[in-house]
Amino acid sequence: MRIVVHGQQAFGKAVLEALLKRGDEVVAVYVAPEKEGAKADPLKEAALAAGLKVLQPDSYKKPEVLEEFKALKPDLQVMAFVTLFVPEEFLNAPTHGSIQYHPSLLPAYRGASAINWQIIKGEKEAGLSIFWPDNGLDTGDILTTRKTPIGPTDTLGTVYFDRLFPMGVEAMLEGVDLVKAGKAPKIKQDESKATYEGMCKADNAKIDWGKPWEQIDRLIRGCNPAPGAWTVLDGKTIKIFDAKPLPAKDPKGIAGKLGEIVAQDADSITVVCADGRFKITRLQPPDGKKMSAGEWAASANLAPKTRFS
Secondary structure, three states: OEEEEEEOHHHHHHHHHHHHHOOOEEEEEEEOOOOOOOOOOHHHHHHHHOOOOEEOOOOOOOHHHHHHHHHOOOOEEEEEOOOOOOOHHHHOOOOOOEEEEEOOOOOOOEOOOHHHHHHHOOOOEEEEEEEOOOOOOOOOOEEEEEEEEOOOOOOHHHHHHHHHHHHHHHHHHHHHHHHHOOOOOOEOOOHHHOOEOOOOOHHHOEOOOOOOHHHHHHHHHHOOOOOOEEEEEOOEEEEEEEEEEEEOOOHHHOOOOOOEEEEEOOOOEEEEEOOEEEEEEEEEOOOOOOEEHHHHHHHHOOOOOOEOO
8 A cells, every 4th residue: 555654743753664664655755844944854854764755845735736646646645743734635635545643532622732731621531533634623534542541740741752642653553554454434523522722822821820729730731841831030931841739728828929939949949829839840941941940049049039920
């Protein structure tokens, strides 16, 4: 079966290498074009190293791009982390169509920041879907799914890199095998259960120290490593990455004002929120690298009762 791999970054590379390792016939690789001055995409590098044809159109709406794709005579397009819009005519060009990875249990959490929002909103379970894409946003029929729990200390990084990434590669290979065998299901999504969340950007990641500790905790974890939950000190943004919540048994007895740094040691600082405190251990000052919160506090020579706003 003639396969075209379409994607980018580490996940796209991993899917390509897994297909090649087991002997699948990959005839070409489509990769998002790099921005001027950027390094070559990892998927592109892997494809070139394997001697494969690499194509990088900036749009899939052009007739010549479709014709070039059809000339490859693909049987299946495997889409691993695709961000550009791909029209149905292109998706349906291969003999068996196209299959795509999405890091949520569709139809829930359609959109580009699915994992972030699952953590931020307090879900206890995450997952992934391999589906048949169409012109909608993550609306196509489901081929297969995988599930994984979200633990109380999980971050975007642990849920994706430790679990949904390797599980996704395996699920993509299973999808290819089911297509080859003529046994790949097409299960309609239940639109009554569909949810959509927009891109999780910096505007969504500001910490409000007046919120309950659970909300702040989920925001920090759901934005670690990107876009990074943040707070402000003296008009400058400081990103918070690792923080342990310290819930108060009696919120009325919490000493200190909201956002106030009430303790610091060699490794951490402790900040007041609505119903407890947070022991922050890793942060990133403006124009700096990620570092120990205690190291930052010592270098910043904080005044007593310093507060994040």
